[in-house]
Amino acid sequence: MWLSWREAMARALYGAGGFYRRERPHRHFRTSVHVSPAFGAGVTRLLARVDRRLGGPAVLDFVDMGAGDGRLAAQVLAGAPPELAGRLRVTAVDLSDRPRDLDGRIRWAAAVPPGVTGLIFANEWLDNVPLDVARGSRLVLVDPATGAERDGGPPSERDREWLARWWPGGERAEIGWPRDDAWAELVAALERGMAVAVDYSHTRQTRPPLGTLTGYRDGQQVAPVPDGSRDLTAHVALDACAAAGERAGAAETVLTTQREALRELGVRGARPPLEQARTDPAGYLRALSLATAEAELIDATGLGAFGWLTQIR
Ligand SMILES: C[S@@+](CC[C@H](N)C(=O)[O-])C[C@H]1O[C@@H](n2cnc3c(N)ncnc32)[C@H](O)[C@@H]1O
Numbered sequence: 001m002w003l004s005w006r007e008a009m010a011r012a013l014y015g016a017g018g019f020y021r022r023e024r025p026h027r028h029f030r031t032s033v034h035v036s037p038a039f040g041a042g043v044t045r046l047l048a049r050v051d052r053r054l055g056g057p058a059v060l061d062f063v064d065m066g067a068g069d070g071r072l073a074a075q076v077l078a079g080a081p082p083e084l085a086g087r088l089r090v091t092a093v094d095l096s097d098r099p100r101d102l103d104g105r106i107r108w109a110a111a112v113p114p115g116v117t118g119l120i121f122a123n124e125w126l127d128n129v130p131l132d133v134a135r136g137s138r139l140v141l142v143d144p145a146t147g148a149e150r151d152g153g154p155p156s157e158r159d160r161e162w163l164a165r166w167w168p169g170g171e172r173a174e175i176g177w178p179r180d181d182a183w184a185e186l187v188a189a190l191e192r193g194m195a196v197a198v199d200y201s202h203t204r205q206t207r208p209p210l211g212t213l214t215g216y217r218d219g220q221q222v223a224p225v226p227d228g229s230r231d232l233t234a235h236v237a238l239d240a241c242a243a244a245g246e247r248a249g250a251a252e253t254v255l256t257t258q259r260e261a262l263r264e265l266g267v268r269g270a271r272p273p274l275e276q277a278r279t280d281p282a283g284y285l286r287a288l289s290l291a292t293a294e295a296e297l298i299d300a301t302g303l304g305a306f307g308w309l310t311q312i313r
Contacts, residue, residue, distance in 0.1 A: 002141040004152065005213070005226075006178065009130035012144065012226035014095055019228055020128070021096060025068040028231055029216045031124045032198070032258070032303050033072045036293030040075025042265040043121055047076060050119045050194050051084055060087045061118035061193070065186060066125030067092035070102045077103055089118075112189045120186055120195040126236045127199045129182045132175045133211060134163060140172075147225035166204060166240045172211045176237040180244035183309075187248040190313040195245070198258060201238040201307030208235070238307045250311035259304030262297055269295035 003011070013020050025031065032039040051060050064073035070092040077090045091107040098108035112120065133140040134155050141152040155163065159175045167173040187195050202208060215222040217230035224232050242253050272287035298304040 004132050005142055006130045006132040008142050008144050008226035009232050012228045032297055035296055038267050038294045039297055040072055042262050042267045044076050044079040045265050047119045057117050059089050061116045062090045063120040064092045065122035067094045069099050073106050074103050114189055115191045116189050117191045118193045122197045126179045126197050127233045129179045131178050134173050144226045147223055166237055167207050171209050174211045174234045176240050180240050183241040184244040184248035187245040187250050195311050197309045198306055200235040202235055203239040238309045242309055245311045249313050252312040254310040256308050258306040258308055259298040259300050261308040267294050
């Protein structure tokens with residue numbers, strides 16, 4: 001059986017018995033959320049800023065889009081300052097079943113509820129939105145059982161338009177409009193507030209010539225065989241998503257790196273003063289371990305290189 005990559009990814013990740021119907025992501029790879037609670041703390045500070053910008057609405061939403069095990073939602077709920085706590089409504093959105101141990105105050109949903117007033121945060125979600133692959137003037141087809149590829153027919157008109165605008169001349173290009181559509185839907189779900197997408201990403205100036213489609217299983221990078229046994233992911237053309245968000249009503253756009261965004265939110269990886277090791281050894285060790293985790297989140301050659309797309313509506 002030969003399928004387009006978009007169809008093959010959709011079946012392998014989200015079809016009956018698909019990878020994300022069965023598995024929690026953190027069993028297979030670590031996201032920033034799992035590296036350290038410092039990530040959730042930064043996001044909570046961002047939520048407080050959004051609240052001030054909105055003038056303290058009666059109900060403030062935090063939506064964790066593509067929540068996985070819902071840990072970010074739980075951290076934001078637990079870490080929210082008292083002035084937010086009484087007004088905060090936290091929703092975790094994922095296609096998998098609600099985790100058994102999730103805080104009962106967190107709503108679990110399969111889709112973003114409309115009319116969100118607050119912050120929608122999508123950490124490593126868009127890279128899992130299925131997409132097609134083009135090689136030259138042909139769509140690539142894949143055998144789901146083996147991952148073997150062969151040339152298919154020509155890309156559709158919409159594919160060709162997207163490629164011409166966003167990924168011209170690539171030997172092998174990942175056709176990103178399904179991510180643009182997914183992102184635009186998220187921005188449109190905002191009544192008022194901010195949407196943030198965080199992902200491995202590239203822009204028109206930095207497209208990888210051979211694409212980035214790959215697999216992850218049990219903590220290892222593996223071949224992207226779309227047989228349901230592994231995560232399938234491709235970096236995100238966040239500049240194209242930004243343009244789609246603007247068409248969906250976003251009024252302000254910032255596209256930056258995780259390093260810059262988190263540093264601005266106070267995640268700096270600063271080591272405690274050595275003197276503290278003598279006066280307060282336990283506190284020193286705690287502060288040192290926090291600094292190490294923060295440094296990993298903002299490492300310019302690792303998670304710090306992730307793209308942060310922020311849009312306000
Ligand atoms: C890589 S995981 C990220 C998990 C979490 N955000 C984190 O950072 O640890 C992507 C998650 O997005 C979910 N997902 C993908 N498409 C979705 C959709 N259309 N609606 C809801 N959840 C979706 C998957 O089920 C998966 O749990």
